[in-house]
Amino acid sequence: MANYVKIFDTTLRDGEQSPGCSMNLTEKIEVAKQLELLKVDIIEAGFAVASPMDFESVRAISKAVQDVTVASLARATYHDIDVAYDAIKEAVSPRIHTFLATSPIHMQYKLKMNEEEVLERVREMVSYAKKYCSDVEFSAEDASRSDKAFLARVIETAISSGATTVNIPDTVGYSTPQEFASYITYLKEHVSNIDKAAISVHCHNDLGMAVANSLAAVKAGATQVECTVNGIGERAGNTSLEEVVMGIQTRKDYYDAVTNVNTRQIYRSSKLISTVTGVSIPPNKAITGANAFAHESGIHQHGMLQNRQTYEIMTPESIGKPAVSMVLGKHSGRHAFEERLQILGYQLTKEELDRAFDHFKLLADKKKTITDRDIEALLANKKVQIHETYTLERFVINSGNTITSTAMIKVKCGNEMIEKVATGDGPIDAAFKTINQITEQNFILNDYVIHAVTEGEDALGEAVVKLHLNGKKATGRAISTDIVEASIKAYLNGVNKLII
Secondary structure, three states, X not given: OOEXXXXXXXXXXXXXOOOOOOOOHHHHHXXXXXXXXXXXXXXXXXXXXXXXXXXXXXXXXXXXXXXXXXXXXXXXXXXXXXXHHHHHOOOXXXXXXXXXXXXXXXXXXXXXXOHHHHHHHHHHHHXXXXXXXXXXXXXXXXXXXXXXXXXXXXXXXXXXXOOOEEEEEEOOOOOOHHHHHHHHHHHHHHOOOHHHOEEEEXXXXXXXXXXXXXXXXXHHOOOEEXXXXXXXXOOOOXXXXXXXXXXXXXXXXXXXXXXXXXXXXXXXXXXXXXXXXXXXOOOOOOOOOOOXXXXXOHHHHHHHHHOHHHOOOOOHHHHOOOOOOOOEOOOOOHHHHHHHHHHOOOOOOHHHHHHHHHHHHHHHHHOOOEOHHHHHHHHHHHHOOOOOOOEEEEEEEEEEOOEEEEEEEEEEEOOEEEEEEEXXXXXXXXXXXXXXXXXXXXXXXXXXXXXXXXXXXXXXXXXXXXXXXXXXXXXXXXEEOOHHHHHHHHHHHHHHHHHO
16 A cells, blocks of 8 residues: 655745745735645644744634644744644644754754753653644754664654654755665664654755655655745755655655645646745746756657657646647637636636736737736736735836936825836836835845746736845735836835835
């Protein structure tokens, strides 16, 4: 019988800690609902004690999803565990995830604790968490650099104290597949009560081996993998959810394992994370990159025409990416539009569908043909709604290589219309300075990227900005056939998020 592997998604906790990947509450809830559609087993919603915003996010997500376990991370302290449970207690299936380091370097320099003190803390804190919650996970931070014999004692103590899942992290991405698998094998052979808990792994990608290490652990008997969509996370990132899941599915003959993930929601999930974080998916990214199913070589194309399996070990349809793009236009009706959304994996409410169709018609007046990539960009930018304090009414740009660039922008703020003019080093700089004048805030631009969504001279331009103000960060995103308009709207989108 195949080994059932749980997928523990930490996109909203470890993934969000990646520089430039912060999300607001509305975006986090949207991501959580998509992860529920993806059918992950556990969503780690955040680190509740980190800040009031983190606490509210974890609590809101706990209420928003019904068919998935919701976990909150907590250090091995009474206060952290108290706050974690308070945040997840309204979840249908709550989990407390507590951790303590077990490697010599962490115990000496970070914890300043000896082995016996660590064992006692694990016993005390796991038992305390168990009083709140029947589902308790314990992580041995930096396990891959820990002494195996001591690690086994820690894991045995955690399980005897009530842990239902024990996590073996490669916290700094130090391990190799064979070495990491040996840790799982050792624990299975030397922890007397190991059969009473799920064995989890959490690998980082510092040496580019997070997925390989995780899959090696599955082969060795791990029953839970902790990962993030698109592999986002601290430093070089985390284990990529889509790569682990499709690795297990494509090579089930080797791993003898299965997951519960609805793989046809993988592409949608990947695009959503890219949208809300503003981090583009590299074209050569495994599974979800633009080139993942592209075949340019004549030899490859010939083979594909004879039999797709000559050069495709999985199909684009298996991850929810249509193999054939349908072209729509201004004469396309609501039924065709709705049917295409369903094929692309979108599940919209009637209100969301009405709004999306209205935006589609507006775009169709500007573009001759609309492809799947246009629709994806349109939906990605419109589905995650935020309260708009400032809404663009109109703008005028004067620019050239012999004059100083000037931007006039008029916005609506509540019932008030505000219009300002500013100059700058080019039309975009002038526009952004004008918005700062309107808001009377000095928003700092950390990054600005614009690219074409599709080919052709009438392609949609997608602008992404990363702003910060007073220590807070936000990503703004917008699309338009006019790249200046897209840039202005993206900046306003970021401003509105920071104001919220």
